[in-house]
Structure formats: structure tokens, C-alpha cells
Amino acid sequence: MKGRRAGNGVIVAEVRDAEITIVGGGAIGCAVAYCLARAGYPDIQIVERGELAAATSSQAAGLVGQVRGSKERTRLAMASVALYSKIEQETGYTADWRQTGSIRIAMTTERAGEFRAMADVAASAGLEVEFLEPGRLAGLFPPLDTGQVRAALWCPTDGYLQPHSLVMAYARAARDRGVTVAAHTTLTGITVTRGAVTGIRTSSGSASTDMVINAAGPWAGAVASLAGAELPVVPVRHEYFVTVPQEGWHGGLPVLRIPDIRIYARAEVRGILCGGWEADGMSLDPREVAVGSHWPSHPTGMSSPASPLISPGSSPRSPRPRSVRYSADTRRSPRTAGSSSGRYPGSAGS
Ligand SMILES: Cc1cc2nc3c(=O)[nH]c(=O)nc-3n(C[C@H](O)[C@H](O)[C@H](O)COP(=O)(O)OP(=O)(O)OC[C@H]3O[C@@H](n4cnc5c(N)ncnc54)[C@H](O)[C@@H]3O)c2cc1C
Numbered sequence: 001m002k003g004r005r006a007g008n009g010v011i012v013a014e015v016r017d018a019e020i021t022i023v024g025g026g027a028i029g030c031a032v033a034y035c036l037a038r039a040g041y042p043d044i045q046i047v048e049r050g051e052l053a054a055a056t057s058s059q060a061a062g063l064v065g066q067v068r069g070s071k072e073r074t075r076l077a078m079a080s081v082a083l084y085s086k087i088e089q090e091t092g093y094t095a096d097w098r099q100t101g102s103i104r105i106a107m108t109t110e111r112a113g114e115f116r117a118m119a120d121v122a123a124s125a126g127l128e129v130e131f132l133e134p135g136r137l138a139g140l141f142p143p144l145d146t147g148q149v150r151a152a153l154w155c156p157t158d159g160y161l162q163p164h165s166l167v168m169a170y171a172r173a174a175r176d177r178g179v180t181v182a183a184h185t186t187l188t189g190i191t192v193t194r195g196a197v198t199g200i201r202t203s204s205g206s207a208s209t210d211m212v213i214n215a216a217g218p219w220a221g222a223v224a225s226l227a228g229a230e231l232p233v234v235p236v237r238h239e240y241f242v243t244v245p246q247e248g249w250h251g252g253l254p255v256l257r258i259p260d261i262r263i264y265a266r267a268e269v270r271g272i273l274c275g276g277w278e279a280d281g282m283s284l285d286p287r288e289v290a291v292g293s294h295w296p297s298h299p300t301g302m303s304s305p306a307s308p309l310i311s312p313g314s315s316p317r318s319p320r321p322r323s324v325r326y327s328a329d330t331r332r333s334p335r336t337a338g339s340s341s342g343r344y345p346g347s348a349g350s
Pocket of ligand 1: 023024025026027028029047048049050051052053054055056057058059060061062063064161163166185186187188215216217218219223238291292
């Protein structure tokens with residue numbers, strides 16, 4: 001194969017004529033490349049403006065949860081877990097998948113009722129879940145303060161992975177099946193002839209192609225516009241932080257989700273990676289995201305472009321050892337009393 005080997009082990013080729021051109025070398029683009037190559041498509045290239053996995057994918061928290069509100073979404077997530085569980089065996093490349101299980105905490109009886117509905121959906125999809133009694137919850141997650149827990153839904157096959165590792169595993173496995181990667185190559189135009197894609201224009205020249213797959217993440221709207229299509233994709237910024245090591249936290253702990261206070265957490269080595277489901281997360285107007293822009297223009301109120309998230313080793317403002325403080329509303333101090341009754345206070349039963 002013509003090309004040079006980049007530091008990440010992936011052969012970097014020139015843009016070329018190809019049956020299928022995938023725009024974007026993030027989690028989606030590399031996954032699609034791998035799956036199509038595995039399915040027998042022989043002539044695929046990825047065109048990536050920068051380096052593989054260097055945009056949003058590598059900044060993801062990497063949670064993999066299967067408990068969803070519909071049977072279809074549950075099955076889709078189950079298919080992801082099935083793939084992550086065997087990708088290393090299948091390809092020889094690791095995604096650093098850790099099947100730790102996950103615990104979803106309800107702090108209100110209403111939320112506990114919602115969890116029961118989710119458990120019914122899980123059962124209909126064939127996903128194993130169960131409600132935990134307090135003793136079992138404390139055993140599975142010793143650092144957790146269980147005082148305000150009304151119900152705890154356990155999914156033993158959930159977990160987390162390192163998204164950068166996943167992208168590189170897909171990319172390397174795709175490369176082994178003949179996919180080429182044109183890195184540092186920006187797609188600048190799509191040639192459409194009589195309603196069908198026939199070619200691409202890039203910062204490194206033009207090429208013919210029968211199909212363009214748009215996997216440009218936050219830039220997907222801009223790429224679609226090159227073919228005259230309008231794609232209603234709105235990039236939304238999400239934040240998490242990683243603490244310094246905390247007593248009792250280690251990589252084998254389950255993932256925690258606490259929707260009543262809009263927080264999730266997992267161990268990152270011996271620290272805590274904690275993020276929130278922002279009620280009013282900052283979003284970008286996709287019409288203002290230009291093809292080839294270094295980063296989508298930032299929304300009003302952001303003083304600087306979205307930057308890499310706080311990295312491991314950074315000091316959180318208020319690390320709290322031995323208990324997770326679910327302070328979405330930081331003015332409220334959580335109670336610390338645990339429950340030893342064998343049932344959660346106010347629990348409608350589990
Ligand atoms: C295992 C996993 C867990 C996740 N967990 C979470 C989570 O807990 N919470 C959460 O919010 N999100 C999560 N995410 C989602 C994540 O935050 C990103 O939204 C997702 O990975 C985006 O993938 P992408 O491939 O669409 O985009 P990107 O990774 O951004 O890739 C798009 C690529 O397209 C390239 N590109 C753009 N325009 C052009 C052009 N004109 N020419 C050439 N190349 C171009 C860019 O350079 C970029 O590399 C998770 C993702 C994974 C894989």
C-alpha cells in the first residue's frame with residue numbers, strides 16, 4: 001500500500017478514487033469503515049481533516065449503557081456491548097472495554113416508577129437487569145452514600161471504555177481489511193451528477209467516488225451542505241471533570257447514573273470522572289459551522305472555543321473523599337446516613 005505509517009500505526013494514504021468515501025475519522029467514521037470492510041466492501045477510504053480520533057470522540061466519557069426507554073434502542077446498545085466485548089478477539093486491537101456493570105439510582109418514588117418501566121423494556125429486549133437491595137448496593141459500590149436512594153437498578157453487562165482506543169481499534173482493523181486513510185485532508189466539495197454523487201474535492205485534490213458517507217460529527221451539517229442537503233444536526237457541548245485519586249475509587253467500580261440530579265460518574269483510574277446532563281447545554285447553530293473550520297464557531301456566551309476537557313490529574317474544586325456528593329444544586333448538602341433496613345426509605349419495592 002502506498003503511504004506512510006503515522007505514529008498511531010495507521011497507514012496514511014493520499015486521497016484516491018474509491019467506491020466509498022467516508023468523511024470523518026472519529027468513532028462513527030471508523031466504525032462504519034470497519035463494519036463495511038468486514039461485510040466485504042473492498043474499496044473504502046476515510047478522508048479526515050486532521051488526525052484520527054482527534055476531534056470530539058476522544059473527549060467522550062466512554063460510558064456504555066444499555067438500559068433505554070425503548071426496545072429498539074436497548075437492542076442497539078446491546079449490539080454495541082456485544083461488539084465491544086469481542087473486538088479485541090476479533091481484530092487484535094483493544095478498546096479498553098471494562099464490563100463493570102452500571103447502577104442507576106432513583107432518589108424519588110417517581111423516578112423509581114420510571115425505572116420499573118425501563119426494567120420492563122429491558123426484560124422485553126432480553127437484557128438482564130435487577131433492582132438491588134441496600135446491602136448489595138453497598139457491597140457493589142462501597143464509596144456510595146445510600147441515604148437518599150429510593151431504588152437502584154443494576155445492569156451487570158454495562159461498562160465503559162476509552163473512546164480513543166475504540167476509534168483506533170476500528171481504524172486499525174479497517175486498515176487490515178484494505179481501508180485507506182487520507183489524513184490532513186479536508187473535504188471541500190462533493191460533485192453531484194444527475195442526482196448522484198460522482199466525486200469529491202479536497203484540500204489535496206479531486207477524486208471520483210460512488211458514495212460519500214458523512215461522519216463529520218459537529219461538522220456534519222456543513223459537509224451535507226456541500227451536496228446541497230440540509231442535515232438537522234445540532235452540536236451540543238457537554239462537560240465532565242476528572243478528580244485527583246479518591247479513597248475507595250478504582251477502575252472496577254460500576255458506572256453510576258443519578259438522573260434526579262442529572263449526574264453520572266465512573267472511576268477514571270483512582271479518581272472520579274463526573275459529568276452532568278445539562279438542562280441547557282450550550283449548542284451551536286449548525287448553519288454557522290463552516291467546512292474546514294478549526295472548531296465550530298462557539299456560541300454566544302462562550303469566551304473561548306470548546307477546549308479539551310479537564311484531564312486526569314487536574315484538581316477539582318471540592319474533592320470529597322469516601323462519598324459521592326450529588327450536588328447538582330450545590331446549595332443543598334446531601335445527607336450521609338445510610339440505610340440498613342434492607343429496604344430503601346420510601347422505596348415502592350424492588
Ligand atoms: C464509547 C462511546 C461513549 C460515549 N459516551 C458519551 C457520553 O457518555 N456522553 C456524551 O455526551 N457523548 C458520548 N459519546 C459521544 C461522543 O461525545 C461524540 O459525540 C461522538 O464520539 C462523535 O463521533 P463522530 O465520529 O460523529 O464525530 P467526531 O469524533 O468529531 O469525528 C468527526 C471527524 O470529522 C472530521 N471532519 C469534519 N469535517 C471534515 C471535512 N470537511 N473533511 C474531512 N474531515 C472532516 C473531523 O476532523 C473529525 O475528526 C460517546 C462516544 C463513544 C464512542
